[in-house]
Amino acid sequence: MPFDFQSQADRADMYRRIRSFFDGRGYLEVFTPTLSPTLIPEPTIQDFSTRFVNEFLSSRDFYLVPSPEIFMKEILASGSPSIYQISQCFRNCEQLGRIHNPEFSMLEYYTLGYDEKDSIGLTEELVRQLICDKSPAWLSKPFRVLSVREAVMDACAFDLDDYQEPGALIDKARSLGETPSDDEAWDDVFNRIFISHVETGLADDEVVVFTDYPVQIECLAKAYDDAPYRHRWEMYMGGIEVANCYQEEDSVDKTLSYYAKEGQRLKSEREGTQLPCPPMSKRFPSLQVPASSGVAIGLDRLLMVLTGRRSIEEVLLFPFEGLLGEQVF
Amino acid sequence: MIKAGQIDKGTALLIKGQPFVCIEREFVNPGKGSAFVRLKLKSPSTGQVLSETMKSQDNAEDITVEDRDIQYLYNDGTNFAFMNVETFDQIEVPMANFPDYQYFMREGETYRATFWEDQLLDILIPAKIVFTVAEAEEAVKGDTVQGATKYVTTETGLRVRVPIFIKQGEKIRVNTETKEYLERVNK
Numbered sequence: 001m002p003f004d005f006q007s008q009a010d011r012a013d014m015y016r017r018i019r020s021f022f023d024g025r026g027y028l029e030v031f032t033p034t035l036s037p038t039l040i041p042e043p044t045i046q047d048f049s050t051r052f053v054n055e056f057l058s059s060r061d062f063y064l065v066p067s068p069e070i071f072m073k074e075i076l077a078s079g080s081p082s083i084y085q086i087s088q089c090f091r092n093c094e095q096l097g098r099i100h101n102p103e104f105s106m107l108e109y110y111t112l113g114y115d116e117k118d119s120i121g122l123t124e125e126l127v128r129q130l131i132c133d134k135s136p137a138w139l140s141k142p143f144r145v146l147s148v149r150e151a152v153m154d155a156c157a158f159d160l161d162d163y164q165e166p167g168a169l170i171d172k173a174r175s176l177g178e179t180p181s182d183d184e185a186w187d188d189v190f191n192r193i194f195i196s197h198v199e200t201g202l203a204d205d206e207v208v209v210f211t212d213y214p215v216q217i218e219c220l221a222k223a224y225d226d227a228p229y230r231h232r233w234e235m236y237m238g239g240i241e242v243a244n245c246y247q248e249e250d251s252v253d254k255t256l257s258y259y260a261k262e263g264q265r266l267k268s269e270r271e272g273t274q275l276p277c278p279p280m281s282k283r284f285p286s287l288q289v290p291a292s293s294g295v296a297i298g299l300d301r302l303l304m305v306l307t308g309r310r311s312i313e314e315v316l317l318f319p320f321e322g323l324l325g326e327q328v329f
Numbered sequence: 330m331i332k333a334g335q336i337d338k339g340t341a342l343l344i345k346g347q348p349f350v351c352i353e354r355e356f357v358n359p360g361k362g363s364a365f366v367r368l369k370l371k372s373p374s375t376g377q378v379l380s381e382t383m384k385s386q387d388n389a390e391d392i393t394v395e396d397r398d399i400q401y402l403y404n405d406g407t408n409f410a411f412m413n414v415e416t417f418d419q420i421e422v423p424m425a426n427f428p429d430y431q432y433f434m435r436e437g438e439t440y441r442a443t444f445w446e447d448q449l450l451d452i453l454i455p456a457k458i459v460f461t462v463a464e465a466e467e468a469v470k471g472d473t474v475q476g477a478t479k480y481v482t483t484e485t486g487l488r489v490r491v492p493i494f495i496k497q498g499e500k501i502r503v504n505t506e507t508k509e510y511l512e513r514v515n516k
Binding site (some may be wrong): 042044068089095097100140178179181187188191192194195196199200213217218236239244 | 332356358359360361362363365367379380381382383384387460
């Protein structure tokens with residue numbers, strides 16, 4: 001089958017516009033490694049590992065980054081201006097298909113002094129800049145912004161604030177027809193409800209931003225002092241999750257405690273399995289990340305939506321499925 | 330048992346003791362959190378459609394289904410009677426499980442059917458079937474509200490709305506899903 005050269009031209013055009021958008025606003029474009037000796041502990045992300053071998057130096061396991069976050073935050077902590085990067089990222093054990101490929105393109109941008117709500121406006125401006133003649137008309141409509149709590153209330157008629165205990169949420173999930181196990185963790189039960197009842201109700205002709213994710217979903221987004229939520233949002237375009245944003249955790253103590261907790265969980269879940277268990281940097285969690293907000297956008301999905309295509313396989317010349325099935329001597 | 334992540338379109342599962350076939354499968358990886366699959370499952374016998382969200386690592390009870398050829402013998406108004414063409418065993422199933430199939434099957438003809446153990450789950454009916462018009466109403470002159478159509482009854486008893494030019498004894502092709510007239514068939 002001939003390659004779809006147009007998809008390459010469309011991608012190059014999108015990259016040019018992204019660079020022009022951020023360069024024009026004084027962001028520094030950065031280029032960080034794909035191979036890292038350590039990763040941020042994220043038990044729900046499976047990693048690719050490889051090994052550096054040199055008989056005269058040393059040997060060491062390296063990991064293909066699931067996101068450039070670990071390097072970009074170090075650059076921020078060193079006193080950089082706001083930064084952005086377009087890079088290849090990798091997630092192992094991913095499914096393959098319409099919106100999944102284990103190797104994917106990511107845009108990450110960190111804005112100094114911004115909170116996550118400021119990043120919504122910035123991202124909306126960016127999307128406006130990327131709209132092309134192939135884009136569906138609905139992409140020009142204002143983003144619909146609502147909190148996760150409001151979305152759950154609309155879709156399932158209950159207030160997340162009242163279901164903070166795992167048992168209570170499990171009972172609620174069951175009353176909604178879900179089948180969580182008795183010992184399922186709160187965040188899994190929440191995701192089950194969100195996936196089944198909120199995501200499925202998303203229209204295919206609007207951009208929706210869900211803000212204020214539950215604090216129980218561990219990540220390096222700042223938590224509210226007075227409510228069980230985090231300064232974090234996710235953006236869905238036509239029902240497809242495309243972006244994730246944090247107001248970055250800037251407390252070293254909280255980052256260290258995240259590392260301790262999630263690192264322990266990672267070890268206990270990976271021990272005895274074939275999955276790599278990447279070591280944790282001693283340096284990274286002690287870095288003083290400045291007040292900032294970071295956004296990560298899946299560029300294959302974004303390009304698919306911007307150009308009215310149905311599958312990310314239409315914007316990849318070499319989808320993973322073909323590589324996986326390749327015959328060898 | 331299989332992992333929910335292994336379920337694919339066409340996988341047959343036992344849900345609360347009832348067989349279901351997966352008709353849609355979508356992987357969902359929340360931004361932060363365990364991987365899930367969102368499934369649409371259909372009961373081949375009742376047509377009931379279930380939406381189910383499972384963690385990829387959850388266990389699901391899969392079942393093996395098998396295709397066999399069966400000959401349609403007759404119906405008694407309550408049950409369909411079939412014969413397994415290999416074993417000559419006779420099978421009876423409630424007509425309610427396969428609504429309107431009496432209009433689409435012809436006695437004596439052989440159909441491909443899906444079984445789970447001895448339970449008949451599905452009968453493969455062609456998407457389009459040619460019928461002979463057994464009875465045709467006279468078109469009512471001047472009645473154009475229906476766009477110059479009338480009803481006919483096929484040799485199997487199916488009532489179909491057709492253009493007024495269709496006459497008794499002619500052959501028509503019908504969409505078996507919508508029960509709509511497609512075209513006149515001239516031999």
